[in-house]
Amino acid sequence: MTTAAPLLQVQGLQVAYGTPAAPVPVVRGVSFTLGREKLAVVGESGSGKTTVGRALLKLLPQQARISAERLQFDGVDLLQAGERDMQALRGRRLSMIMQDPKYSLNPVMSIGRQIGEAVQRDGKVQRAECDERVEALLARVRIREPKRVAAQYPHEVSGGMGQRVMIAMMLAQRPQLLIADEPTSALDVSVRQEVLGLLDELVAEQGLALLFISHDLNLVKHFCDRVLVMYAGRIVETLAAADLRQASHPYTRGLMASLPSLRHPRAVLPVLQRDAAWSAA
Ligand SMILES: Nc1ncnc2c1ncn2[C@@H]1O[C@H](COP(=O)(O)OP(=O)(O)OP(=O)(O)O)[C@@H](O)[C@H]1O
Ligand SMILES: [Mg+2]
The missing domain is CATH 3.40.50.300 (P-loop containing nucleotide triphosphate hydrolases)
Structure with a gap:
């Protein structure tokens, strides 16, 4: 072998x-x-x-x-x-979590939509299921109140939360x-x-x-x-x-x-x- x-x-x-x-x-x-x-x-x-x-x-x-x-x-x-x-x-x-998450996230798209796009890349799902998966991913990276954070924009979250959002996006796709x-x-x-x-x-x-x-x-x-x-x-x-x-x-x-x-x-x-x-x- x-x-x-x-x-x-x-x-x-x-x-x-x-x-x-x-x-x-x-x-x-x-x-x-x-x-x-x-x-x-x-x-x-x-x-x-x-x-x-x-x-x-x-x-x-x-x-x-x-x-x-x-x-x-x-x-x-x-x-x-x-x-x-x-x-x-x-x-x-092949995925990378950037050193400067704030610059890597799209400033004009909500956190939930950005993670949602990553979820959809894995195969199209209905809106409600997509939202559910996004919230589950945010919870997995220990973000409290995932529903609220999903609706926020990158400038509204802290640096540490930005890093975790990047990790959640990575988890959605399993590289x-x-x-x-x-x-x-x-x-x-x-x-x-x-x-x-x-x-x-x-x-x-x-x-x-x-x-x-x-x-x-x-x-x-x-x-x-x-x-x-x-x-x-x-x-x-x-x-x-x-x-x-x-x-x-x-x-x-x-x-x-x-x-x-x-x-x-x-x-x-x-x-x-x-x-x-x-x-x-
Ligand atoms: N766009 C660029 N144009 C010119 N030089 C650059 C550019 N980006 C990085 N460099 C140079 O490349 C070198 C390596 O940078 P790099 O960001 O890879 O370092 P690093 O080891 O990640 O540092 P840190 O620990 O601070 O993150 C540095 O000297 C930097 O100035
Ligand atoms: Mg560096």
Whole structure:
């Protein structure tokens, strides 16, 4: 028996802004595979995490130039896929919860209608049934008073609610792969645990593959299976989440050392000392 190829294969992904004559590379040869697991992407602000996620969905601004040796998703060559092919994939099979939900939601359409559209994409249903499903999805992401929230517009909900609305839209379509960009950063601790529990359930029960972009090393250490550590557009280390404390790259070690710990309180937390060699080719 041959082993099945991983759901997602990324080889030598590069993204550059600027002009062809003066390119500004922001993702510089990223390679990884993703199966039915929780894979974290960590790294400091500007290291290219969101750009990698958006490149997979081909949702980068027009001036961005993407190249790769391989970008394969469940038998589909994403490099060859045109906008029409991507539209058929987005949401249904390949989904992303954006870091800035407020900008990703349509400002002139009620929350309920937006989730309703996602519900309808799965197969047409009557209005009443659609409304019912929308409210059930909002309740599933722990939004109280789902009927009231469904009638609201994006500017009327908080950041944390916006994130949960995005998650509800994703749940309506049951993708195979979910890229979650800081999905819990605007949530308070109790809601955060519930949303993480929901994502966990999707991975365990529906075999969802999860690419989990986060700044929060403590969270990733407990929640994810594996971790990709990015620095200046490159993956500098890939390791099991459980091994984060034994990381070998000095950048990852520096990040871990600068986390506060209740068990070992320190008066001064160390500041990460960067080395130019980390971003060298
Ligand atoms: N539209 C754009 N035009 C030019 N440069 C861009 C554009 N979008 C992003 N960049 C640059 O790409 C780099 C990577 O950005 P990206 O948003 O992927 O970082 P990130 O790791 O997600 O950061 P954060 O943790 O702050 O979300 C940054 O240096 C950023 O300035
Ligand atoms: Mg980002």
